[in-house]
Amino acid sequence: MSLQAELRAFYTARRKQIPAGVREIMDRAGRDLAASGQAARALTTGATAPDFTLPTATGGSVRLGDLLETGPVVLAFYRGAWCPYCNIALRALQQHHDRITELGARLVAVSPQVPDASLTLADKHALAFDVLSDIGSEVARAYGLAFDLPDDLAAVYDELGFDLQRVNGGHPRTLPLPATYVIAPDGTVHWSFVNTDYTQRAEPSEILTALTTLRASGVGHRRGPGESAA
DSSP: OOHHHHHHHHHHHHHTTSOHHHHHHHHHHHHHHHHTTHHHHSOOTTSBOOOOEEEBTTSOEEEHHHHHTSSOEEEEEOOOTTOHHHHHHHHHHHHTHHHHHHTTOEEEEEESSOHHHHHHHHHHTTOOSEEEEOTTSHHHHHTTOEEEOOHHHHHHHHHTTOOHHHHTTTOTTEEEOOEEEEEOTTSBEEEEEEOSOTTOOOOHHHHHHHHHHHHHHTOOOOOOTTOOOO
16 A cells, blocks of 8 residues: 555544534644645745754754765655554654665755653654654745644644643644655755645655655765765
């Protein structure tokens, strides 16, 4: 089953369990976000990926520029462990992690969660790749992905017990659009997926195709030490 088919099946089953009033708030927020033009303002193919350094779930740190010194990077932005669609997508990435590595790439995922929340997620799904904490969504903002929840949807999330105030380190309203980037060693975005609909995610097979194409093309050079993509 493709990732999108799995997400669609989950969406269909989940929607039946959500009260009509809550569905209306979620649907309206989705329509408004799609109409806002946010996706069109996000970083896209051909752009230079902003460099960043973020903490890992285990107390270390990861710098994009350092990763690119050894090859391409698959960079996935997700909303958090509280989002079931994110969990499905991250499990799918884990299932393809070996192949991503075989193609010479490094996979990292980024959310606005605090490291403890990311560690719980990584342990739960036995993730072999780093999950990084972008508290305050500064990196997501640099990539054009950060947006603020409307008041009524934020209230719904509070009622559902997501506790974004805690897990997002005091930034409960700001989330990233779901996005995945394949970044060449020279810092150029080779392939991108951005969608305002959180039930839609990059298909792992498309990520692998992008990595295969990048490897065959030989495009991009490795950054030297200290060289920034910004």
